[in-house]
Amino acid sequence: xxxxxxxxxxxxxxxxxxxxxxxxxxxxxxxxxxxxxxxxxxxxxxxxxxxxxxxxxxxxxxxxxxxxxxxxxxxxxxxxxxxxxxxxxxxxxxxxxxxxxxxxxxxxxxxxxxxxxxxxxxxxxxxxxxxxxxxxxxxxxxxxxxxxxxxxxxxxxxxxxxxxxxxxxxxxxxxxxxxxxxxxxxxxxxxxxxxxxxxxxxxxxxxxxxxxxxxxxxxxxxxxxxxxxxxxxxxxxxxxxxxxxxxxxxxxxxxxxxxxxxxxxxxxxxxxxxxxxxxxxxxxxxxxxxxxxxxxxxxxxxxxxxxxxxxxxxxxxxxxxxxxxxxxxxxxxxxxxxxxxxxxxxxxxxxxxxxxxxxxxxxxxxxxxxxxxxxxxxxxxxxxxxxxxxxxxxxxxxxxxxxxxxxxxxxxxxxxxxxxxxxxxxxxxxxxxxxxxxxxxxxxxxxxxxxxxxxxxxxxxxxxxxxxxx
Numbered sequence: 001x002x003x004x005x006x007x008x009x010x011x012x013x014x015x016x017x018x019x020x021x022x023x024x025x026x027x028x029x030x031x032x033x034x035x036x037x038x039x040x041x042x043x044x045x046x047x048x049x050x051x052x053x054x055x056x057x058x059x060x061x062x063x064x065x066x067x068x069x070x071x072x073x074x075x076x077x078x079x080x081x082x083x084x085x086x087x088x089x090x091x092x093x094x095x096x097x098x099x100x101x102x103x104x105x106x107x108x109x110x111x112x113x114x115x116x117x118x119x120x121x122x123x124x125x126x127x128x129x130x131x132x133x134x135x136x137x138x139x140x141x142x143x144x145x146x147x148x149x150x151x152x153x154x155x156x157x158x159x160x161x162x163x164x165x166x167x168x169x170x171x172x173x174x175x176x177x178x179x180x181x182x183x184x185x186x187x188x189x190x191x192x193x194x195x196x197x198x199x200x201x202x203x204x205x206x207x208x209x210x211x212x213x214x215x216x217x218x219x220x221x222x223x224x225x226x227x228x229x230x231x232x233x234x235x236x237x238x239x240x241x242x243x244x245x246x247x248x249x250x251x252x253x254x255x256x257x258x259x260x261x262x263x264x265x266x267x268x269x270x271x272x273x274x275x276x277x278x279x280x281x282x283x284x285x286x287x288x289x290x291x292x293x294x295x296x297x298x299x300x301x302x303x304x305x306x307x308x309x310x311x312x313x314x315x316x317x318x319x320x321x322x323x324x325x326x327x328x329x330x331x332x333x334x335x336x337x338x339x340x341x342x343x344x345x346x347x348x349x350x351x352x353x354x355x356x357x358x359x360x361x362x363x364x365x366x367x368x369x370x371x372x373x374x375x376x377x378x379x380x381x382x383x384x385x386x387x388x389x390x391x392x393x394x395x396x397x398x399x400x401x402x403x404x405x406x407x408x409x410x411x412x413x414x415x416x417x418x419x420x421x422x423x424x425x426x427x428x429x430x431x432x433x434x435x436x437x438x439x440x441x442x443x444x445x446x447x448x449x450x451x452x453x454x455x456x457x458x459x460x461x462x463x464x465x466x467x468x469x470x
Contacts, residue, residue: 017263024271026281033285036265037241038293039324042331043248045235046128046172053101056221059213062087063223067099067215072109074100074175074200076215078192080183083398089232089388090334090444093398094380096191098177100200104151104168110206111136111175113163114197115144120180120377120448122342124318125149128170128252130331132318132339135166138377139341139449146210148203149175161208171251175200176336180378180448183403192216230387238286242279245269257322294332298388300347300442303329309463310350315340315455334388334444344373344454346445352463357443359436362420362468365443365461369413374459377449378402383419383434384442393435401446406431419443420468 018024050071056062059069059076066087067075076098081091091097102109111123113136122137134149136142145163152169177198181191197212246269254262272279296302304312304326317337320327330337337345350356351363365381373379380401385391390398400407400417408431409415418424419434419441445461453459 017260018267020267020270022267024267024278026277029268029271029278029281030285030288032264032268033242033282034289034293036245036268036282037238037286037289038328039261039265040241040245040248041236041294041328042130042335043128043252044241044244045331045335046130046174047244047248047251048235049174050101050103050172058219059100060219060221062221063228064220066223067097067218068221069100069200071101071103072106072200072202074098074111074177074198075218076177076195076198078195078216078218079188080181083390083392083396084228086229086231086233086389088335090382090384091390092380092382092446093183093390094180094378094382094401094403094446094448095178096181096195098175098195098198100175102149102168102173102175104153104171104173106202108148108150108154108156108203109175109200110146110162110203111149111200112146112197112210113142113144114194114210116179116194119191119194122178122338122448124174124176124178124336124338124342125166125168126174126176126318126336127168128172128248129320130318130327130335131320133166133168133173137342146206149173149200150203156203159203159206159208161206169253174336181403182405184405230385230389232388236290238290239283241286242269242272242282255321294328297325297329297332299349300333300444301349303333304347307346307457307460309352309461310348310354311461312347313345317343317345338448340450340455342449344447344450346447346461348443348445348461348464349440350464351466353466355466357419357436357441357464359419359421359438359441361466362418362422362436363443364416364418364465364468365463366414366416366465367462371459371462372415373445373447373461374451374453375402375447375449376451377447379445379447381417381434382444382446383436384444385437386440386442388442391435391437391441395435397433397435400432400434404431408432418468422468424468 056068056070059073062068065082069075080093125134148165152167199211304314318339380399382399421438447454
């Protein structure tokens with residue numbers, strides 16, 4: 001085809017895609033439907049989260065538990081997240097969280113960054129692909145001030161007083177502040193004036209003066225089943241996935257190299273619109289993929305990069321690019337992971353023999369002297385039940401790490417953490433114990449603002465040993 005010749009039907013430039021009206025067999029539709037489900041699950045997940053936030057009248061708490069606000073704003077906690085949280089799998093109790101969803105159709109939003117001093121903080125800001133597009137945090141040397149989060153197509157005037165601007169090219173984005181807090185009453189008192197100055201609001205409300213609110217008095221909004229049950233809120237219904245996909249394709253533009261894939265995806269939804277049998281085949285593929293493919297990706301032992309002693313990690317969080325497998329796996333197992341420069345993550349479902357972790361047997365995790373996770377921020381080990389949520393316990397304890405000022409070191413300087421349904425035999429070790437359910441559980445090690453050694457494999461987590469005795 002000459003440069004001046006028009007593209008023929010069924011092509012994107014010079015690259016052929018399915019011709020409109022072509023026959024598609026049921027097996028083809030089911031095969032491509034699985035690909036579409038893997039590719040689109042995180043994007044549909046984000047689309048449906050916007051729908052929930054559109055029902056929130058003012059910033060506050062869903063069910064009194066989860067920070068939320070109408071699109072273009074955010075809500076903040078003033079303490080650790082409660083164990084009842086079900087909006088996002090794998091929460092942690094090391095930080096004070098915030099959460100807000102942006103909608104490009106509503107224009108830019110201003111997000112406020114107070115002066116955190118030496119305290120660790122980071123605002124995770126991701127687009128509809130769950131890819132980071134902003135750099136706001138202690139590791140970036142971000143100055144206090146007001147920052148603009150703007151749609152790629154916005155061409156308005158940036159007002160005086162805005163310290164910087166970050167753009168996103170999808171319809172939907174999310175802003176999730178995290179502020180470290182020690183597990184002490186003194187630090188709770190110190191952190192609250194800071195989080196009270198974390199705000200996000202539409203640009204039209206910007207006056208040049210910082211705003212504040214007392215988040216301890218945030219209103220409670222009905223949450224339906226969003227903070228109940230044992231599992232994460234069901235953000236993606238496979239039976240309606242392909243009904244939502246056309247809207248999502250319009251909300252998330254193709255990146256360079258994705259044009260042909262978009263052509264295939266459009267051909268699927270066009271075929272489903274014309275042929276009820278095609279729609280049924282795609283729906284069948286989505287339901288089957290949800291029960292098998294996505295279910296497998298929920299298990300930490302099936303995802304990421306394998307490490308010694310059955311640990312695994314991931315090295316492209318919030319920067320997935322064309323790695324649709326990792327993007328879907330992270331979205332299913334623990335959506336809203338940070339980029340590696342902000343957080344290194346290590347996952348564990350098994351002991352050093354390969355057996356699944358259970359509270360009945362318990363386990364220990366020993367860091368040799370001088371071999372704690374290498375960080376400039378903080379580290380923690382969190383225990384999750386089989387659904388990737390906290391296991392309610394009388395101690396109200398779900399993680400141990402930098403925040404814990406009562407950890408007991410051995411005489412040689414090593415640190416042993418215990419995880420199990422029963423406490424360790426020696427009462428002196430109780431501060432080092434993570435209560436577990438009797439059944440399956442997982443351990444999740446976070447290294448915020450990690451040193452290079454935690455990212456390049458020089459440092460690796462030690463083995464998890466079955467049993468609670470030393």
